[in-house]
Amino acid sequence: MATRLPGTDVVIVGLGAAGGVAALPLAEAGVSVVGLEAGSRLTRKDFAPDELRNNLRAWPFVVQKTQREIPTARPNRSSTATQTAVHPMMNGVGGTTLHYWAQSWRLNPWDFKVVSETRRRYGASRIPEGSTVEDWPFGYEELEPYYDRVEHEIGVSGQAGNINGEIDRRGNPFEGPRKREYPMEPLRWTGFIERMADTAQGLGWDPFPGPAAVNTRTYQDRSACMYHGFCNRGGCHVDAKNSTAVTTIPRAEATGNLKVVPHAHVITIDADRDGRVSGVTYLQGGEEFFQPAKFVLVASYTYENVRLLLRSASRAYPIGLSNNHAQVGRHYLSHHQGASVSALFPFDLKAWYGLPAQGVAVDNWADDNFDHTDLDFVGGGNLWVYSDRRPIGAAAMNTFGRAPTWGSAWKAFIAENADRSNTSYIQKTTLPYESNYLDLDPVVTDPLGHPVIRITAEYKENELTVAEFMQDKMEQWYREAGAVEIIRSGLGRTMGVTTHAYGGTRMGDNPETNVVNRFGISHEVPNLAVVGASVMGTSGAHNPTLTAQALSWRTAEHIVDHWSSLAE
Amino acid sequence: MAEDLKPRRITRRDLLRSAGAAGAAAAVGVPGLPAAAEVSPAIAAEQTTRSDALAREAYEHLTADEAELLEAIADHLIPADEHGPGAVDVRAVRYIDRALGGALSDSLDAYRTGLAAFDRYCRSSRGESFMELSPTDRISALIDVETGAATGAGAGFVGSSAGFFGMVRGHVLQGTFGDPYYGGNANFAGWDLIGYPGVRTAVTENDQRRLEADELPPYRRSAYDWGEFEKASVSAARKGHRHGD
Numbered sequence: 001m002a003t004r005l006p007g008t009d010v011v012i013v014g015l016g017a018a019g020g021v022a023a024l025p026l027a028e029a030g031v032s033v034v035g036l037e038a039g040s041r042l043t044r045k046d047f048a049p050d051e052l053r054n055n056l057r058a059w060p061f062v063v064q065k066t067q068r069e070i071p072t073a074r075p076n077r078s079s080t081a082t083q084t085a086v087h088p089m090m091n092g093v094g095g096t097t098l099h100y101w102a103q104s105w106r107l108n109p110w111d112f113k114v115v116s117e118t119r120r121r122y123g124a125s126r127i128p129e130g131s132t133v134e135d136w137p138f139g140y141e142e143l144e145p146y147y148d149r150v151e152h153e154i155g156v157s158g159q160a161g162n163i164n165g166e167i168d169r170r171g172n173p174f175e176g177p178r179k180r181e182y183p184m185e186p187l188r189w190t191g192f193i194e195r196m197a198d199t200a201q202g203l204g205w206d207p208f209p210g211p212a213a214v215n216t217r218t219y220q221d222r223s224a225c226m227y228h229g230f231c232n233r234g235g236c237h238v239d240a241k242n243s244t245a246v247t248t249i250p251r252a253e254a255t256g257n258l259k260v261v262p263h264a265h266v267i268t269i270d271a272d273r274d275g276r277v278s279g280v281t282y283l284q285g286g287e288e289f290f291q292p293a294k295f296v297l298v299a300s301y302t303y304e305n306v307r308l309l310l311r312s313a314s315r316a317y318p319i320g321l322s323n324n325h326a327q328v329g330r331h332y333l334s335h336h337q338g339a340s341v342s343a344l345f346p347f348d349l350k351a352w353y354g355l356p357a358q359g360v361a362v363d364n365w366a367d368d369n370f371d372h373t374d375l376d377f378v379g380g381g382n383l384w385v386y387s388d389r390r391p392i393g394a395a396a397m398n399t400f401g402r403a404p405t406w407g408s409a410w411k412a413f414i415a416e417n418a419d420r421s422n423t424s425y426i427q428k429t430t431l432p433y434e435s436n437y438l439d440l441d442p443v444v445t446d447p448l449g450h451p452v453i454r455i456t457a458e459y460k461e462n463e464l465t466v467a468e469f470m471q472d473k474m475e476q477w478y479r480e481a482g483a484v485e486i487i488r489s490g491l492g493r494t495m496g497v498t499t500h501a502y503g504g505t506r507m508g509d510n511p512e513t514n515v516v517n518r519f520g521i522s523h524e525v526p527n528l529a530v531v532g533a534s535v536m537g538t539s540g541a542h543n544p545t546l547t548a549q550a551l552s553w554r555t556a557e558h559i560v561d562h563w564s565s566l567a568e
Numbered sequence: 569m570a571e572d573l574k575p576r577r578i579t580r581r582d583l584l585r586s587a588g589a590a591g592a593a594a595a596v597g598v599p600g601l602p603a604a605a606e607v608s609p610a611i612a613a614e615q616t617t618r619s620d621a622l623a624r625e626a627y628e629h630l631t632a633d634e635a636e637l638l639e640a641i642a643d644h645l646i647p648a649d650e651h652g653p654g655a656v657d658v659r660a661v662r663y664i665d666r667a668l669g670g671a672l673s674d675s676l677d678a679y680r681t682g683l684a685a686f687d688r689y690c691r692s693s694r695g696e697s698f699m700e701l702s703p704t705d706r707i708s709a710l711i712d713v714e715t716g717a718a719t720g721a722g723a724g725f726v727g728s729s730a731g732f733f734g735m736v737r738g739h740v741l742q743g744t745f746g747d748p749y750y751g752g753n754a755n756f757a758g759w760d761l762i763g764y765p766g767v768r769t770a771v772t773e774n775d776q777r778r779l780e781a782d783e784l785p786p787y788r789r790s791a792y793d794w795g796e797f798e799k800a801s802v803s804a805a806r807k808g809h810r811h812g813d
Contacts, residue, residue: 048797082705226770418762
């Protein structure tokens, strides 16, 4: 029998990118919040510059909840789902923002209106058959104030490209209008990044530095970035990476209204017969606790958001919480970031230091930034060249067919070329489809016996066409910059477990096709909200975190503003 | 554990004298492999001396025979040559042996069965143990394992032999190019080979400029030489560690 704890106003399930942000506006408004987090608290001393531990072993060394519930994946219904070895997300106060790359992009205005804009420019038939894509329930303008707020609350460095409609060529000329500059200058460039930017300019493209939740000067009393090269899957040893663990969460705690409960493994969200949720049940140290709450905010990663809802069936919600319209798990998509392009240059790139958020982007081929009239697809991709190299990874480099993979000839090859390659993964428009979805795996369970998520999803014709189109552009860019060898990886098929997972609890006005409303509140459960990329219906061509955080702030603010009607 | 003390110098010297992969591979026609690289007498002498010390140090998790075979394989993957010491000399096999009791303990069975299968494969396909094979046959046997051609030959590889090869190569790279804290990359030789300028906790704009001008001297420290970081233990990533539930 679960121990019943004293009640709280709001319980947040998961203190990562989204939940960690939502906690602040709630706590600042005087709402009492309990934040349940499956992982531990980690601090600077845990963030050693150690490639073996960070990149090749399961960092950090506590066994992670995510690693015991890795989803299975299959391309379609007729194949068998298999489980991969690693879950890319981590548990911890701050969640994956502790070790993420910290790229903090806004979506472009087109991403909010894919359906109507595509119809307007190219006709309804351009939307791929079987796609369940919808326009967002609001436009970019609605989210702009929240983007702005989060950029300043956590600290984002970057170069504005459009301030109130005025284009600044140093930034992204295709971005939606922002009301002011980024709070910090962009991360510096290396000689190689400069070279790539110059090359792009020569091609008539518009290169610009990418935005990052990384300090480039002292910000809120935290240090500037040290560029030491261990940011990828590493925490920051000087707190220059603006994870929620060093930004919004401590500020929410300082109000006295947020209680952080680490090592809390939430197993169900509990609903009354009248359809309201009463709180959540969690395990901690082998003991079961019930945390009563007036309002429940589900803020885990996409897979766990869906799993928690599907596992929390009750009389009022017999096939899963907030699932009486059978939409939980639908409209799933994972950002197509595969189909990478690798290049070998005849000179050292001097890329041993720096971070993957430090680089040059080109958006000329993203979204609808170019005319698709004579093309046969929707969307595009963001080209991104960045700095990220460590010794074991460098030694394991592709030999581009110029050497075997071992022996003296290999050794001679890496002695010359370990610092001469660059790989660009490319983030591309990915649409939701009727046949791509998440559900509970009928066979595979976690150690508690609870089914893991099963991904049934594959990239369709549109995504593969975009991938090939973008590889052409990337190859052109590398070759123009002097690359002597190019390798293009496969176009992709199965959507495996990923760091960019969207949908499953999609946001929209129509309850027949969406789980949460335009504010992130469940269409069915009056005192339940969901935050995170699981509410996003389109991916755009950019990293999801900042958008998930802006949406999360907006949902929290809505809960505060409508507290009496939602929670009481 | 007495067999762990058995000297392995003869094998090592033998391998060095054969100059490993290059000449032999050329003989079996591996594309892209240049002619044999001569090991300078100075390098060879230094290697032999270091090998003497290594040979006296007992292995902890591999048997003497397993270690001998793994050293021989590692010596082919990253041989000592004019580009510097090889995997064995930088203690990559020692790194693997130590990690097999901790972070890599899940791989111990794969090493046991894989090394035994490799030995059987050499005997059944070429009539002798790997150690006794000619340099040419050693290379070709390794290529069979790398490409998966040794799979299903009755040798007993679990899954594809390529999986075993990939695991060994991956761990040899870790032991050669990883932080010396974990017992490999002795004298930072792995980092010297690829020109890695070293672990630092800060890289200023001026440091980057000097790096690009080839004026930044390499820094040779382990991450844990800085006192500020919690030290990872070799066994810390072992499975079965309890969590909140």
